[in-house]
Amino acid sequence: MVKRAFPAAAAALLLGACDQFTEVQGAPVAPLPRPIVLMHRGAGQFNPDYRENTLPALLYGAGLYDGTEMDLQLSQDGTIWLGHDNEVHDCTGPSDAPTDGAVVDCFQNLHDTQIENYAYCDASARAPCEPLSGLPSCHQHYVRLEDVFQRFSTDPTLLQKMLALDVKDQLCAPIPTGIPESRTMADALDALVRAYRMDFRLFVESDQTTFMQEFHSNVTPTYLFVEGYGGVDPIISDAAQQDATGISYRYTNAPFDPSLPEGLRNRGLRVIVWPVPMFGGTPLIAKVEDIPPVWAMKPDIILTDMPDFYAYVPFPKPL
């Protein structure tokens, strides 16, 4: 018995040995006439006039470009909220108060009724909290994704706008796998997409395998992009294995080369690059010189923090 079983198992493994490398092979997709431009985090990460990931910021950003991008968190009640950090910060009080921006708790540990009491801010958005006259910049409370969909699916001026959703890992559990939260997030998102008929107006960005598997399982009618923060190749690998629409990567992690988006489209993958341009230094300076070469790469989607992005785009400028 054993004498037969072992050679049989060995033969099965011999025959079952696949190539050591798997090629990315998808049906080619056509390039877009021009890149879709979306405002990053609503109205831009460093916009002093708008709190990021709030409804006024989203409306402002979407009004400037083809749409806007936002970050998603999940509450203990299974509701999707907008927020960049896992933690809810309390920016309800005066910006010069010593407790301004203090961490309340994580989204996943808070109920909806608790989250809605706090004004939005996170680690990177505390500074621009000075109220400016006439602008709804400060003390904007955290907002539900449902409120965003409700607005973007009913306001006639917003019906053509696209939205990018950056699904954040939920890592506040005692054993922070983020797996059950990813599944809940995918299910909640699917329900909202169908309820508000946001079909194919969304670019969903995630790096969580569980989320992507649940997303596919639900057959959610939107575009899925695999997001990554390191090199491009691991993201390409994940996107191919997850049967995603494309990849979403920080544009500085690959050389400016128009043949990269083109080559990926020939393999069935579209490309989001973000944020263009990068900000750096003290004071923060935008590397606007990066905009022309990124534009020349012809990625499918560009996320930017700049309200005057098109001013740096070479001729011919988009309408």
Place this chain on the structure above:
Amino acid sequence: MGGTERVRVRFTKISIVAIALSAAAPRGAAGEPASSTATASPTPTPTPTSTPTPTSTPTPTSTPTPLPACPECPGTDGGAKPSETPAWHHAYEWTAGLGYYERFNVGVAFRPSPASSLGLFGGTNFGARDSSTWTVGAAWSHAFRQPAGGLEMGLDAKAMYWAQSNPDYDWKMMTLVFGAYLAREVRRDVTLVLDAGASLNFSLDATRKQNVNFAYPTRWNGSFCLQVRYRFDEW
């Protein structure tokens, strides 16, 4: 289950014969290491007649005690003759082979016991530049069964670092293989080994040299290796 019982019975008979031989021959002459023979076959002690024996104490008999089972010794199983018991407990081996991830490889292995082996090896595909692959790795194996016919079965595991250059990519990879092997001694000091298993592969570094073809390592794959082992030192 029945086979195991049969093996035990045979082994006991063989052991009795071995004890009889070792009692007649000088130590080590029956193919057993001297220390092993001394340990395994104590001289029977007759019952002292002058000492009153308590009724509850069992009287030692003069029946020779069978040799303890030696599962690590090939040849002590399934009808093997006592003379096939290896005259060594530790050994060094040269290894050479061809494998899916190991490529053409040579190495050296230390056998801390006749059943286990720890080895290091290096391999190449003899290619150059954009078609070159080389591998360095460590292997461990342990026999768990020695059925009749000079065969040996066991489990093995390997860890390999390998680099491959092709026209599209330069890869630096790590591969872990978990599997089983089948070995057959073709000569007293030469063994042929076929191992197969599942390999877990991940990239440590990759340089893509173009933007036309894209690839990624196959995470779980099959793996196999055919190897010859030559025992060049033993003690």
